[in-house]
Amino acid sequence: MTPLINPVTLFFASIFTSNILLTNFLGMCSFISISKDWKSSFGLGMAVTVVMTITAAVSWLVLEYVIAPLGLEYLSFIVFIVVIAAVVQILEMVIDRASPALYMSLGIFLPLITVNCAILGAILFMQIRRYGFIQAVAFGAGSGLGWWLAILLLAAIRERTEKNPVPAGLKGPGITMITIGFMAMAFIGFSGMIAVQ
Amino acid sequence: MNQIVLGPLVVAGAAAALALVIALVDRVVNDYGEVTIDVNHGKRAYKVRGGSPLLGTLASQGVFVPSACGGRGSCGACKVRVLSDVGPVLPTETPYLSPQELANGVRLSCQVKLKKDIAIELPEELFSVKKFKATVERLDDVTYDIKDAVFRLDEPAEISFTSGQYVQLVVPPYGTIKESVQRAYSMASRPGDSGRVELLIRLVPGGIATTYVHTALKVGDRVELVGPFGDFRVRDTPAAMVCVAGGSGMAPFKSMFYDMRERDAFPEKEIWYFFGARSSRDMFYLDELRRLEAEWPRFHFVPALSEPGPDEGWTGETGLITDVLERYIKDRIAKDKGLEGYLCGSPGMINACIAVMTRNGIAEGDVFYDKFA
Numbered sequence: 001m002t003p004l005i006n007p008v009t010l011f012f013a014s015i016f017t018s019n020i021l022l023t024n025f026l027g028m029c030s031f032i033s034i035s036k037d038w039k040s041s042f043g044l045g046m047a048v049t050v051v052m053t054i055t056a057a058v059s060w061l062v063l064e065y066v067i068a069p070l071g072l073e074y075l076s077f078i079v080f081i082v083v084i085a086a087v088v089q090i091l092e093m094v095i096d097r098a099s100p101a102l103y104m105s106l107g108i109f110l111p112l113i114t115v116n117c118a119i120l121g122a123i124l125f126m127q128i129r130r131y132g133f134i135q136a137v138a139f140g141a142g143s144g145l146g147w148w149l150a151i152l153l154l155a156a157i158r159e160r161t162e163k164n165p166v167p168a169g170l171k172g173p174g175i176t177m178i179t180i181g182f183m184a185m186a187f188i189g190f191s192g193m194i195a196v197q
Numbered sequence: 198m199n200q201i202v203l204g205p206l207v208v209a210g211a212a213a214a215l216a217l218v219i220a221l222v223d224r225v226v227n228d229y230g231e232v233t234i235d236v237n238h239g240k241r242a243y244k245v246r247g248g249s250p251l252l253g254t255l256a257s258q259g260v261f262v263p264s265a266c267g268g269r270g271s272c273g274a275c276k277v278r279v280l281s282d283v284g285p286v287l288p289t290e291t292p293y294l295s296p297q298e299l300a301n302g303v304r305l306s307c308q309v310k311l312k313k314d315i316a317i318e319l320p321e322e323l324f325s326v327k328k329f330k331a332t333v334e335r336l337d338d339v340t341y342d343i344k345d346a347v348f349r350l351d352e353p354a355e356i357s358f359t360s361g362q363y364v365q366l367v368v369p370p371y372g373t374i375k376e377s378v379q380r381a382y383s384m385a386s387r388p389g390d391s392g393r394v395e396l397l398i399r400l401v402p403g404g405i406a407t408t409y410v411h412t413a414l415k416v417g418d419r420v421e422l423v424g425p426f427g428d429f430r431v432r433d434t435p436a437a438m439v440c441v442a443g444g445s446g447m448a449p450f451k452s453m454f455y456d457m458r459e460r461d462a463f464p465e466k467e468i469w470y471f472f473g474a475r476s477s478r479d480m481f482y483l484d485e486l487r488r489l490e491a492e493w494p495r496f497h498f499v500p501a502l503s504e505p506g507p508d509e510g511w512t513g514e515t516g517l518i519t520d521v522l523e524r525y526i527k528d529r530i531a532k533d534k535g536l537e538g539y540l541c542g543s544p545g546m547i548n549a550c551i552a553v554m555t556r557n558g559i560a561e562g563d564v565f566y567d568k569f570a
Contacts, residue, residue: 066207067207070203071200072204074204075208079208079211082208082211082212083215086215086218089219090218090222093226096226097226097227100284100312101284101285
């Protein structure tokens with residue numbers, strides 16, 4: 001049933017050793033398109049972290065108290081997607097009111113979080129691995145922070161390598177993919193240190 | 198059986214619960230209370246409910262900023278200079294704003310959400326813009342794809358405008374089109390005939406408004422017009438007018454010529470009117486304009502066909518309108534009082550004519566045009 005892993009361990013493991021982006025390669029589209037700019041990366045990473053934490057908690061409650069008792073696990077995909085969409089919608093309204101500057105800098109990418117596969121991915125891992133509530137929230141927050149960390153690292157690298165001479169055919173997404181590959185290899189060094197399953 | 202009913206019920210229930218939460222948050226978060234719109238440094242002020250885009254809020258106060266797309270951010274017409282801070286320019290606005298406009302605080306009013314008190318600048322003419330209820334009085338085919346539509350104004354019953362200005366036709370939802378849109382058309386009627394508005398509308402394949410006019414609109418239908426807008430008008434100088442039009446670009450010129458003739462306005466101005474079409478079936482108002490030319494010495498009408506058929510019996514100029522224009526500017530048109538260019542038609546035609554005119558000594562600042570986007 002519920003795995004025995006300590007939520008604190010799980011939290012750090014999902015940031016470093018099982019980074020959702022660099023070991024599972026989820027959430028790549030916005031990762032590549034936004035990492036051009038450090039400031040936007042910061043905002044988007046923050047938004048992903050908040051959305052992931054909240055959706056993990058809400059989805060866990062829905063899963064535990066609605067879907068599982070009724071034996072409707074086959075519907076969990078649809079319900080999770082609806083939950084993510086609603087959370088993003090609410091967050092968008094709140095950010096627009098609370099911090100217009102952040103809202104502007106996130107622009108189109110905030111609504112696009114709805115279809116960020118890292119978020120659905122994290123929720124599905126949570127379901128498959130049968131995490132308890134605290135574990136689910138720790139895993140959601142950790143995965144979000146891991147995603148945030150990864151995009152900040154990539155943005156920093158890209159800002160530094162911006163002016164480097166790159167063969168014409170590799171400019172833009174090409175060299176970015178290679179960079180991500182190196183980053184993933186570096187993170188593989190952590191793998192196996194903690195088993196999150 | 199239970200499963201079949203239960204599944205949809207649970208999904209619908211979850212969606213409904215979340216929708217309720219969203220609606221509640223929206224009520225709390227999007228309540229900006231009453232905000233004040235200050236126009237032209239305190240000349241006018243409107244107290245309105247915040248939370249909606251500036252364009253629609255101004256329209257609800259009877260101030261109609263021109264907009265062709267109806268507030269979807271796709272036409273770039275609803276520019277307004279904002280004097281107070283309303284946050285950074287959105288990515289949806291930047292394609293429509295020049296660096297100079299950006300520096301001046303110009304924004305698209307459909308993209309600026311009213312959250313707090315705001316100060317803006319609007320051209321004073323805009324306050325003469327009204328929404329007219331009108332009835333279709335006539336709807337004639339002048340060519341196979343251009344209709345001449347005459348609207349009788351019901352309320353208000355008269356429009357005051359300058360020849361060359363345009364109105365926006367409000368197209369109601371019809372057929373598969375679910376939203377009302379507005380499209381701009383130059384007025385072909387004279388300002389002296391203030392109870393009517395005449396528009397020339399060419400069928401654009403797939404166009405929402407033109408398809409509506411060509412297929413759905415009937416004589417006797419009620420429509421709404423918003424206007425007048427635009428600064429395309431005859432300049433008060435002695436310089437000769439070199440006017441070039443194609444297709445429904447005829448409209449503003451028809452208004453200008455008959456208005457000048459009626460009032461004998463700008464008596465020093467010579468008028469040259471070049472009208473280009475592909476073949477006879479695209480040509481219209483030929484007899485009318487030739488009659489005007491015969492009666493009115495300072496008006497010269499040069500219709501030209503680029504591809505006249507062999508059996509059309511065409512006796513006028515042939516060739517591309519730009520070539521005809523260049524020949525006339527070089528050899529026929531007196532330049533002693535200077536020349537001014539007036540253009541109305543497709544962007545391609547306008548750009549080509551600007552090139553011909555500037556190449557032949559007309560300053561770019563003396564070329565005025567109305568581009569159909």
